[in-house]
Amino acid sequence: MTEDVDIEIKHTCFLDSQGKVIEPLPAFAEDPKTLIGLYRTMVLTRTFDAKAIALQRTGRLGTYSSSLGQEAVTVGGGGAMLSEDVLAGTYREQGAQFMRGVTTVELFTYWGGDERGSNFAGPVNDFPISIPIGSHAPHAAGAALAFKLRDEQRAVLCVFGDGATSKGDVYEAMNLAGVWKLPLVFLVNNNQWAISLPRAAQTASRTLAHKAFACGFGGEQVDGNDVIAVRHAVAEALANARGGGGPRLIEALTYRLTDHTTADDASRYRDDETVGEFWKQEPLARLRNYLSESSGWTRENEEALIADCAAEIEKAAEEYLALAPASPETMFDYLYASLPKDLAAQRDEVLKKAAGDG
């Protein structure tokens, strides 16, 4: 009997931390427009995060989970999808959601504590942000089952963090996806921390990618700070899934550069020095360096992009802050397709109170 599972895990990385090409680039990366598009959404995501935190700190947004440092995972994952695919993600998928056409106003609205923010006008079949850890993984399997039963060439991207891989829900979904050969790709944002619990204390599994093999499909790792690697691996896995090749799991190795959420204080469980080391790996500088080398991306281009993203986020924040509050009786109006009779009195009570307050 051997003590360890001897499975070689593929690891994909095209750009090193300096932005130097270390492997021949995939075809899509030859087009500077595509890369600049990914870069723009990464910058937009970071700008959105900063504004969201500023709004939270000044009492104008609820608890917020930043994706700082993980922009390549979320933007690369969302950027790998076709519009007809479906995203089932958690609360750190801002970049993927922007790539999918969820608007910055919608996300501010959601994080501001308003259900209307999950009524996406763009990707109408995407699942809303799922806060309980891992319990959305079976939904991804259900959506993938729907596509398979309808013989549609569509796939689902299910995103969760390293902590979620310890959940039974995720295993149940992976196991079922494997045995039913569903068109489903699991993307693990391994940012090394589940609030205060480091990856090493989460599981004795050598990698998170190994977990796929027990479910009968392949798992691989990508450098989660290299957006080209994430986009490439996820796009390939989604294409394979759409073609009937079944699920795949991609573990993206990255690092959570800030607190878990605005309600967290990471200094209680990790030191700044370690975090500082990971700033040297962060995904935006890496791609920017590459763009400067390969496509003549200039300081002027950079400044224009930052100004453009800042203006877009400011405008979205203003629109969000100016959004008229929903009338309180709408709390009742979407619970069921039609309001059950025994709820009418409670709705009336709220209406009456609202009229009195006004």
Place this chain on the structure above:
Amino acid sequence: MAEITLVEAINMALARAMEEDDTVLMLGEDVGVDGGVFRATDGLLSRFGRRRVLDTPLAEVAIAGVSVGVAAQGFRPVAEIQFMGFIYPTIDQLVNHAARLRNRTRGRLTCPMVLRAPFGGGIHAPEHHSESTEAMFAHIPGLRVVIPSSPALAYGLLLASIRDPDPVVFLEPKRIYRAVKEKVEDSGDALPLDTCFVRREGSDITFVTWGAMIQETLAAADELAAGGVSAEVIDLATLKPLDMPTILDSVEKTGRCVIVHEAALTAGFGAEIAARLAEHGLLSLQAPVVRVAGYDIVMPLPKMEHHYMPSSERVVAAARKVLEFS
């Protein structure tokens, strides 16, 4: 038209729903080749094929969660949980997702799923197979909770549940799966999901009950009738939403009410009915509302099960107490 049992009526409704709507799917443990451990899905696999009758891995969270996902993308899954004792892992999916998907997306995504499970005691089943925890589900906003008590009600209520655009927990009283037979026409007619059913009319006392307890309650009504007492028996059928007007009308007529359920007394669904009667029907009441329920103990294993299950004797005794109150 043949007489059929409650479980046969469920099978007939499932087949009917699958026949009339291609998006209706069956899924669960052993629902396919085996036809379900109680045979509720018997014959559906051979009739509708493997793409619509899905034997799942042994994973209750996945059964409920996949149902949420496939429902959100246009299907109408009917998921079976083998016994209520194994339903608890699905509560996360019901509370956090199924019951709120429509609300949290402002109607963009919906969850037209049915989660079926046999429940209740009295069949000498192993540990964990006999509980009645329907009140837990009735406490969840966004769900419907339906419990049939006869073959005809099972057929019509299940069809309605499958056609309903929102999630329904459909609990089947397994003790009477085969205890009662009646003629049920495969008419495709659904029954309303927001109405109680008056199973027996009477003028002296109102019994409110649901599920397998309908049998004990009807027997108690027979016994009381022999002594000249006319009891009305209301089958709740739909715990959520609750049809209070039917109950209040009845109590206005009788002035007395006994609620019968096999679930444990404390925080059982009878408490909700009693509270609403106190709030809205106090002036009709000539006696305190009394509950005949399971005891507040862990459901005993089969040897002592009969000491736990409310009997018609207990129902009659409670009724006499209420009738004698002055």
